[in-house]
Amino acid sequence: MKKVVHKQALDLIQYVWEQVLLLDDETISCQIGKPWPLIFTAAERGNLDFLTILIRLYPDLIFKVDQNTYSIFHIAILNRHEDIFKMIYQIGSIKNVITIYKDREGNNMLHLAARVLESPSRLNVIPGAALQLQHELLWFEEVKKVVQPRHIEEKNTHGKTPGALFIEQHKEIMKEGEHWMRDTADSCMLVATLIATVVFAAAFTLPGGNVQATGTPVFLEKIAFKIFAISDAISLVTSASSLLTFLSIRTSRYAERDFLWSLPNRLIIGLTALFISIGAMMVAFIAAFSIVFNGRLCQYSLPTAVVAFLPVIFFIWQHYRLFLDMIDSTYTSRSLFKPSKSPLFSKRVKPKVA
Template sequence: MAAENINAAAASIQSGQHHLNIEVLAASQELVPTGDGAERSRHLQLFHAALSGDWETAEGIYRSFPGEVNARITKRGETALHIAAAAEHTHFVKKLLKRMSAEALTYKNEAGNTSFCFAAISGVEALAKVMMKTGRDLAMTRGRENLLPIYMAALLGHRGMVSYLYDETKEKLTDSDRITLLVALINSDIFDVALKMLEAHPRLAYDRDEHQLTALHALAQKSCMPSSVVDRSPPEFWNKFLIPCFKLARKKKLMHKQALDLTQNLWKQVILLDDETISCQIGKPWPLIFTAAERGNLDFLTILIRLYPDLIFKVDQNTYSIFHIAILNRHEDIFKMMYQIGSIKNVITIYKDGEGNNMLHLAARVLESPSRLNVIPGAALQLQHELLWFEEVKKVVQPRHIEEKNIHGKTPGALFIEQHKEMMKEGEHWMRDTADSCMLVATLIATVVFAAAFTVPGGNLQEGTPIFLERIAFKIFAISDAISLVASASSLLTFLSIRTSRYAERDFLWSLPNRLIIGLTTLFISIGAMMVAFIAAFSLVFNNGLRQYSIPIAVVASLPVIFFIWQHYRLFLDMINSTYTSRSLFKPGKSPLFSKRVKPKVA
């Protein structure tokens, strides 16, 4: 069980944010209470007994000293009930409750937390239920900084505990408590309880006291949950973890649906307000839709825009719309919404910030979030992704914006080159190193298979005809050797063209990645064909003496092919995905604004 005394508390939410302060103190730091030597010794024994769940030791002390059952046994003012609840010893707590006074059940330590706060923090529902049976209103006894136990449990993500405590306290909570709790539930992804609370109290959508859309701001900060995690599972663990992965995927889908339902229900209440209030409050305490656009929260924006289309025209303090924010943070799904709003996009694309930067200038900036860029391996592919964005944004802006200068006198093209100068150097270095490594392998293969073509297995007759000319294995050898020679020579020339490229920025968009893909493909073919030629030659020369070893040798001969492909297949797939598949990222499809998946119900 727990070997540490955990004293957890949380500061109240300010402007939709929450802060959790958990102090972890080793047992040795809590052992010395006040009092004389004999009393300190008893309290030390009780502390150890409560921490380890040793009721026999504690009961022996209580028989001799009945008053100790209500005593504070640590310097921080904690009773044995505090310690046992923190250590999650339900049986110990049950025994203590029969002996303690009603007043001692609500004793607070120096931090201001009751023993029931410790039970809520533990997340053990059985522990809370046992304490609630005392008849005392422990769940509504506030702890540190006037926080309720249910709020502490919510911050720590204890779904079961929160659900139980909400059923016990839902009629006693104030509106302020509910709003604070609602935000904590959203931040901890406990959407089922949040939905239940909102259905019972629709007014929570708008904090009348603070005049803020607190809960919606918390939801705006939530990035979209993946609909599935199965595709991210390593192939070698697929079978072992298949069922758990599907269960987790199903759970995440349910949570995602609950989050969308909560967003929709909240927003339906908000749009009942007047337009002036809505326009004012989506920017307080921080911009609602722009936070969602920055996080890539497409479903959140879809729900809001469907029910309040004017949000498309809203801009932040920099005159950025949600599409400008999406470009800055490279969120393709949000940007693609532009293709479904018709000529309205012509109005949005003319927005400029204080420095005269238009939408294409923003696409020319280097990505500000490293976490978004680092998902793409290699500087060359990162630069290719940036070029794809620049070219795509160029299609939606007006022609005059392409060469338009900002207040610093820079066009979008010039700004792109300036911002990506270091990335271009890194990309060039990465491309050259990759080409050099693969050229070495291709050269070795070409040398070997070229020599093998003139030293055929078994030798030649006097007139120069190969001895094994009529054997099927010889024909396989000859064809494989020829394929390997042609493929390795093609690979060598392709990598040489990469090595001698001019490395202009536009070369990284298509030319260089495409050459690298061709070079790797032909290199894989040459290695595979070389191994086939080796196996065929071996079966010809040692057909009689070592025939029984042909299969093991064929398996061993395939190991270099497998090893090389295993080392480079990820690079190969990344190149194909970045060069060919990524071009469909911006393909206009059915707009999520009209998707049936999250279509709001019409009242």
Template structure:
């Protein structure tokens, strides 16, 4: 039996036609050489048979003439000028009495003798190649490696490079020599030049190559089953997609890898404009329910918020994706979609209330995904005043970023309302099923702090406050566990019901105060910097929960016999040690700096700039304004640094009891950091004044640049230490995290 060799394409027996080759040039599974020991000699290989037309790897004719008898020369015409080594290794002719064109690396062919080869073209034969006379017919034709693929890659390398670089000039020259090459797969990933240009984002190249391709050619797929439009959808360049869809309207309906549509992949990548375009050109019959819910989930995940999609297809509110989740489940895990101070800087928090965004009540953006950021003036501003305020807003630093965030917050709230309104139209059992499976929406939202979603659900379905999870915990218990102060604040809105909810105990017999005694999860603990401030925040949480429960809860014991206070001390013992270490390290570093400033400032007052009058002993520049500035700033720096030393010394000698982390230690740290900042600033002012006194006679202009340079370290210190200082002040003296 002669087994087929899928790698052989250059020369094949009769009955093995091109139709037996797949699109990658491989033999199909149902093709076979169809020879057996009784019929091993193909008709075309009989001695002195007439010439037969075969094909080379580049699909050009190859003539096999005068097939020799045993021992005669094999004459081969090679009009395609295929390089001999590739040519030789690709040709396989095997029969009982005639020679086989054989490559020496194929050791599985047993031969007894060999005769030379005569090649009729400009290429000389490889001396290592010969025509052997087989003594034993091999069981299988030897497989060819990647010779055919390597030849194709080499031949089309210029086109590949031109497509990657977007060089249409060179590509056009190549296509003039090789017509039809635009439709050939020229990479190992079976990509055409169009795939490559689309991936590289060369719009001009794509426009030109599309003109040369037929409608069906645009549907060619790469090794991952992706069309060029699918690649364009993933890249997000809308113009490229427009060029291809204009020529072939069916492209948006052709699915890519894993059966994903171009529209869905664009949504998953977060390409807003591409989603809008494909949403409008993709026919409805190309999308099923799984596509629509997948699209909705993808737009929520990437902050596109498909308001139109849910308005036009309200049934999507109750559909589940491949993970069994509804859109409401996804929103419950997305706190960044809702207003949060944690994601805003100091400046952004300041201007946030002043930026007016047009209310989002319906889908007015044709994309159906997200309305553009149209920030307008408050409706109270009209006429000239309104236009003036609108112009002023645009000049505010960070205006666009804050505007977009505020718009996204509003869209997320509207989307929650649209989804919840559809869910409320169901029966109670169906509502419960949606809220509980696969995870409980309420408790997921409580874990991530999505207070807007919970508030919306409570307003129309108040009974939800009594719901508990599988551990017997309410959303307020979850808020305490995950330290979500916004959720816990809602307990003040339920009045007397809070005592009943606070009485709930979980499976470990923990009341809500026990849960406050457990240490927070790392992601919530690291909201503030420094172990000491983390300890302070944990104490604030424990105190706040303690204020909202009845006194008897303080002495309740869990399954292990521990009261809430005992559990708190046990859970936070390590954090207290780390807080003590952090405080002492900070105090030591700051005290060292303050000591240096004290030393320098104390010495400077006795070595005044310009010296003293020899007769009176008074400073020579006593009447100069610069000297007065020097004297005042020197004294201020000295006194501030001494105060800093005393404050940090008291921190080092503190007892570090549990309650000290709540007020005493933070207060001393605030005073110490403030006076240290003042001492550094005053020291630099004193230096600048001294510099001006010394050089005022000859270099009066030097005062301005010196003053500017002196501001640099002060500003640097402020940027590095002020956030920490503000955090301490806010937690110690501010309105509190629960207000």
């Protein structure tokens, strides 16, 4: 029902707008408010469908600016609306005209991307200060692609380049992101160290012991022993790898560029290795249980296996949300600004009749 109502609303907007376009320019300006506040309100709220209908039939709206000399793309940057900003890829060389707009303080489009998000509620949707900073860096790098090269190092009236403004505006969130990364790495390092210690000791205290004459394991030919040996080795290697990865996070220099790719990627690798090491450790425990009791406690095998995997399930349950958020922010979010086939000019523009 919501989709039907939404479709009906868009059809109504298009019909009304087509009727408005039959009027002269001055009357059109009065209809949507001088100086064009309707389209800027839509850009501020991220109403892509509304703007698409208006601009498709009246492309001149792209050039309109508010009292701060902000176009709809400038406002989309200030409010971090990706869908509206991506329309800039659909307007061709016109974007070279729009990107040179500056406000009264000499801020260009990249300066606006360097500012802290004006709507904190939108930034709070992203969990963790490190991921919030990563999202801000993604925006800054994307806007840098569309502005002219001279704008990258251009100073505003306060003598600040976009890069310097970004560091100044995001100083607090960088500190919070560093603390968040360090705390997360410290917690995971503790778990990885305990696992590495346990599985390393288990490798030299084999279930069933060794043959005195040859020193070979007693249950060497058993399938359960082979499963134990392989899973124990996997757990040791992955826990050591996880430990080293978290150690590299702990000793990082925490420059703003590190939050864009390096630190989140290391955290994903470390968590993945830690998940594998915990699972492999539990498999080794079940295999050792099977070897020691040699099938004499078959009725307890299934309950033991279930209980053994409870720590794995509990750990994954506690950290899977963080893991998925990291993957989404690091890999998936890179496609947020990928130019798509926008419906902006997909239909033939109807000529405006004066």
